[in-house]
Amino acid sequence: MTKAATLCGVPWTLENGGCTALPLPPDETIAGVARAHVANLLPKAGVRDADDVTLMVSELATNALLHGTPRSADGSRKPSAGAELWVYRRGDGRGRQELVVKIFDELRCWRRRTSAGPMPEHGRGLDIIDMLSGGRWGHHASRSRLRSPQVSGKATWFAVPVRGGHVRPISADPAHAVEELGALLADRGLAASPAAPAGLAVGGRAVWCERAAFHWCGRDGALVRMPVADITEVCEQLVLLHEAAREGA
Template identity: 85%
Template structure:
């Protein structure tokens, strides 16, 4: 089953600037399910090197199963609703588009090597992703999309370029962009984002403004971030990350 967030009555999918999301099985079929779903989306997104992308998807999914699944003291997997696969488009900050593939799991950090160690245990899968993506990958605190109520965890991602000639995804009308962002954030379970005049939104201690076709906000360190309204899905992701980091005090 595929879920697309609904904003102001409009279903947001990969084709119109939103995010497709798929629940993944909590067993060894996870890589095949994730790979098949992404492979079906690549032609629509205009992505080259489909073999490399599907390999990275397999590694990302396997990593989530092996190193992002809650376990009991004896090492056995705890009952879990499984990971979530998210796919969306965004600007790469250099005037081009890229496809982002993320997998959400319930653990904020990877399990560490016994007894303790400074580096998280994540196997070779992320090394492969680092090589094939040219270092365009990472992980961050996040919240689930498909569960009710939403749960906290992390999202691990990679990004690949979208073929030249493919247009930018549709974006919200600037006059309604703050309203639509508020709906997306509420759908992620953030506590009552509140409108702030003339075109802002208060999300906890953070205020997001929209003017001249762009969102902008300052993080806790006072660093300004500015992103176009066309990247509303990525804006939502970054604000969720800031919210989760501030709420739980973890990187």
């Protein structure tokens, strides 16, 4: 899986654990561009309720434009490369597959719902996502895929179930799977050095592959295991750990 294949946005990149990624315009066309791209992927992704999904995409994109764009002191938008749309498949932890739609923006934090009142005005679109996704949404620290050099920010996401079985692993060979993961991490600006047997050292954290799964220790010290087929999600989780460690430094 090469970066060129990731950038082109063709549906079949989803079938082997890959991610389709698209730069989004930093203007009012963002929702339409994001919606059209995801709508093109849905038939081959095995998603039901396409109308609900495209509505959630619109709300996610609009939220990124209005509240994920850096602003000057006077409230005007600063020049920005715009948000990024990411789409990939992963296991849902219950033996089924789901399609994940994420939009990355440059701002790490945003205002949250308070106990004293409802979501602020800019959060109403997220209420729609919460309702239509059955609560299967969230946000986390991340870094860009399509910029060089990479920038830190956050990814806001939702997930919906898909028809079909598990996606096939990129490779059942541990050494090859580790090589692929190292390439994905390098694309995100994370250095990963080989470690024996069939492993990587990523920012002082050991990641290894055995029995068609990646293993590492999370922030709480608990062992995390994810199948090789979910290599994109594995990369996301390791990026998240890296960004969280930077914040705690």
